[in-house]
Amino acid sequence: MATAHDPTRLAAHPAQLSQAITQQRHAFNAEPFPSIATRRDRLDQLRRMLRDNDVAIRDAISADFGNRAPQETLLFEQFTSVDGIGYARRRLRRWMRTERRSVAWWSLPGSARLMRQPLGAVGIIVPWNYPLYLAVSPLTAALAAGNRVMLKMSEHTPRFGTLFESLIAATFGSDEVMAINGDAGVARSFAALPFDHLLFTGSTNIGREVMKAASANLTPVTLELGGKSPVIVADGFDIVEAARRIMYGKLINAGQTCVAPDYVLVPKQDIDRFLDACRAATREFYPTLATNPQYTSIINDRQFRRLAASIEDARAQGATVHSLHPDPTDAERRRMSPQAVTGVRDDMRVMQEEIFGPLLPIVSYGSIDDAIAYVNDRPRPLALYYFGARGAALDKVLRQTISGGVTVNNTTLHVAQEDLPFGGVGPSGMGQYHGKAGFDTFSKLKPVFYDGRLSGSRFMMPPYGRMFRMLVRILYR
Numbered sequence: 309m310a311t312a313h314d315p316t317r318l319a320a321h322p323a324q325l326s327q328a329i330t331q332q333r334h335a336f337n338a339e340p341f342p343s344i345a346t347r348r349d350r351l352d353q354l355r356r357m358l359r360d361n362d363v364a365i366r367d368a369i370s371a372d373f374g375n376r377a378p379q380e381t382l383l384f385e386q387f388t389s390v391d392g393i394g395y396a397r398r399r400l401r402r403w404m405r406t407e408r409r410s411v412a413w414w415s416l417p418g419s420a421r422l423m424r425q426p427l428g429a430v431g432i433i434v435p436w437n438y439p440l441y442l443a444v445s446p447l448t449a450a451l452a453a454g455n456r457v458m459l460k461m462s463e464h465t466p467r468f469g470t471l472f473e474s475l476i477a478a479t480f481g482s483d484e485v486m487a488i489n490g491d492a493g494v495a496r497s498f499a500a501l502p503f504d505h506l507l508f509t510g511s512t513n514i515g516r517e518v519m520k521a522a523s524a525n526l527t528p529v530t531l532e533l534g535g536k537s538p539v540i541v542a543d544g545f546d547i548v549e550a551a552r553r554i555m556y557g558k559l560i561n562a563g564q565t566c567v568a569p570d571y572v573l574v575p576k577q578d579i580d581r582f583l584d585a586c587r588a589a590t591r592e593f594y595p596t597l598a599t600n601p602q603y604t605s606i607i608n609d610r611q612f613r614r615l616a617a618s619i620e621d622a623r624a625q626g627a628t629v630h631s632l633h634p635d636p637t638d639a640e641r642r643r644m645s646p647q648a649v650t651g652v653r654d655d656m657r658v659m660q661e662e663i664f665g666p667l668l669p670i671v672s673y674g675s676i677d678d679a680i681a682y683v684n685d686r687p688r689p690l691a692l693y694y695f696g697a698r699g700a701a702l703d704k705v706l707r708q709t710i711s712g713g714v715t716v717n718n719t720t721l722h723v724a725q726e727d728l729p730f731g732g733v734g735p736s737g738m739g740q741y742h743g744k745a746g747f748d749t750f751s752k753l754k755p756v757f758y759d760g761r762l763s764g765s766r767f768m769m770p771p772y773g774r775m776f777r778m779l780v781r782i783l784y785r
Contacts, residue, residue, distance in 0.1 A: 322497040328486055329501050332429040332456035335483035341426065342454040344404060348397055350451045350484065354444065355393045357479045362386055364471060365440060372436075372465040374605035374642050380561055381440070388724055389444040395726040395743060396452040403452070403747045409755070414783060417760040424751040426454030428504035431527075433495060433518065435509045436464035436607055437564045437664075442532075443472065446507045447485070449746025455505075459487045460498040464607060496521060503527050505750055509566070510534075511662070512735050530739030530749055533732050534662040535689040536570040539719070540679045540705060541582070542696025543575045550695040551585030552592075554668075555632075557693075557719025559593060559646060562604040563666040564611075567691040567713075567720050570662060571652075571669040573679045579672055583630055583648060586668070590632040590646050597635040597643050605642040606665060612642045615665040618657040619647060622669075627651045627658075632668075676701045683709050690736035693719045712736050 339346075358365070365386065370376040396403075409420040430450045434443040443459055450457045459476070461469035466489065473487040480486075488498065499506065499521035508518045509532040522529050541550050558569050574582045594603045606612040616637075623629050632646040646666040652659050658669050673679045683692065692711035696702055706714065712732040713722045723730055723742075731740030741749045759765065767779050 322500075325488070325494075325497050325501055328458060328482065328488075329429050329503070331483050332458065332486070335481075336426070336428045336456050340428075344400055347400060347404075347452055347454055350480070351393050351397045351400075351448065353479050354448065354451065355390055357475050358386060358390055358393075358440075358444065361471075361475055365468070368468040368471045369439060369465065371467045372439075373607055375601060376561070376604050377602040379602060380604060384560065385438055385440040389441050389448075392445050392726055392742070393448050396448050396747070399744070400452055403744060411757070414764060415757070415759075416764070417762065419758045421756045421758070423754045423756060424453070424748065425754050427750055427752055428455060430455045430457050430750055431498060431501060431503040431506040432457060432459045433498065433506070433508040433510065434459055434461050435566075436462035437561060437566065439465045439468050440472070442509050443487075446509075446530075446741055446746065449741050449743075450505075450750045451485070453747050453750035455750055456483065457485045458498070458501075458503075459485070460495055461487055461489050463489070463491050463495075500524060505530070507739075507741070507749075508532065515737070530741060531732070531737045532566070532730070532739075532741075533690065533735065533737040534566045534664070535687055535732065535736035536659075536662055537567055537689045537691040537693070537711070538683050538686075539569045539572040539693040540676075540683070540695070541572060541574045541578070542676065542694065542701055543578075544697070545695045545717075547574075547578050547581045548585045548588070551582055552589040553695075553718050554693070555586055555589040555646075556593065558668055559590065559603075559666055560720070562606060562644065564604070564607060564664050565720065566662075567723055568664070569668070569693060569719050570689070571659070571671060573671050573673045573682060576672040576674060579650065579670060582670065583650075586648055587630075587632050591634070594633065597633060597645060598638040598641060603643060606644055607642075609642070611664070612639065612644065615644060615663070615667060618661070618663070618665075619649070619667060621657045622649050622652060625653065625656055627653075627656060676704060680705060680708050688712075688732075688734040688736055690732045691715070691720070691722070710734075 366378045366381045369381050407422040409422050411418050411420045432446045439462055447457055469489045473489055476485055476487040499518045502525040506522050506527050507530040508515055512533045515531045515533045519529050539554055554569050594600055597603050628650045630648040632648055635645055637645040644666050649658055649669045652669045688710050690712040692714050694705050694716050710733055715722045722728055726743040729740035729745035730742040731737055767775055
């Protein structure tokens with residue numbers, strides 16, 4: 309394991325940040341197209357770093373949360389990170405290969421190629437909810453593409469941020485990869501750096517500020533935001549099984565997941581059965597809450613108060629709040645008891661804000677067209693979930709709704725598929741990464757045209773005479 313955090317590495321001052329990106333740019337200019345061996349070596353170092361420090365990583369994240377289920381960190385952060393590195397490493401030669409492209413007939417005997425070139429210095433702003441995976445996944449793509457990388461860790465997970473900074477410093481040169489800790493002021497300075505690409509994961513409101521800061525340098529951005537990801541349970545689907553899978557996706561990390569089910573659309577006649585099934589699933593997964601090491605705490609007091617206020621706001625405006633577990637909320641440990649909410653309206657907080665906690669609004673609907681209209685009347689979400697048979701209804705949902713991604717008959721699983729791009733749309737984000745999509749995001753797709761020694765372009769050059777007029781008539785037809 310790496311040595312303790314060295315405070316001299318904290319590039320909190322704007323001048324230090326500027327110096328750091330300048331150092332990375334100079335290093336990149338000296339090696340603008342790293343070999344496949346160099347890229348694989350960097351990925352191997354990253355994977356080795358994660359494996360050699362797996363227990364320390366789990367402990368640090370759990371300490372930041374007050375309690376984070378070690379099984380969740382292992383499965384949803386450590387495994388997915390290592391799996392993504394392996395996926396990229398195995399396919400790197402194919403991704404780096406220059407592609408032959410077709411040319412217009414009139415430009416023969418010329419030929420065309422498409423090469424993927426590293427961008428340079430890449431910035432990654434990491435959120436607190438999955439601080440390892442949402443650092444390593446984009447870092448993997450950026451390194452595979454041949455870039456230098458700076459990461460701004462979340463101030464809300466300081467123990468992990470400190471550990472990760474020290475691990476990165478012990479594994480890479482600062483001109484290759486650098487992790488930085490600091491408060492919101494550091495984050496603002498970081499976003500304003502002249503990166504060749506900037507990836508941010510976080511809330512929609514902060515995403516707007518990041519995009520505004522990046523625009524001063526015309527820095528291209530990938531924004532992985534959130535939104536209210538809906539679930540549609542089709543009439544006739546097994547309600548008990550749907551509830552189990554929905555509650556599993558909802559209660560991972562105590563709901564603090566950007567693609568967690570945010571509200572559920574259920575046929576009117578199935579509401580009561582669905583509520584009962586949600587209670588049964590919750591108690592099955594977590595027999596106890598307050599002392600259960602497998603149930604994650606809310607990250608901090610601010611987020612806990614926000615969730616509590618959302619529940620009180622819904623109750624005050626006439627919604628019905630249903631406890632899904634017999635154990636009450638433990639405010640001291642920030643263990644929030646899962647609750648469902650029915651009778652919701654659009655002006656309630658639980659229907660206006662991304663919930664990011666173990667609260668689940670349930671909305672009744674009549675026909676599948678009603679469910680589609682309900683989703684489409686709201687901002688485009690990061691994820692959409694549909695429970696039902698393959699057929700006309702599913703096809704209608706897929707074709708008539710727009711979302712960042714979809715999982716059918718389960719939740720969240722599309723995010724873990726490295727061969728599928730991950731990204732939002734509209735208010736839930738822009739751009740995408742994971743697998744080949746991430747490699748392309750952090751590359752310049754450079755078109756190259758090779759003209760022949762004998763070139764038809766001489767007939768297009770002035771002075772424009774009879775041959776030019778004849779050629780243009782042929783082309784124009």
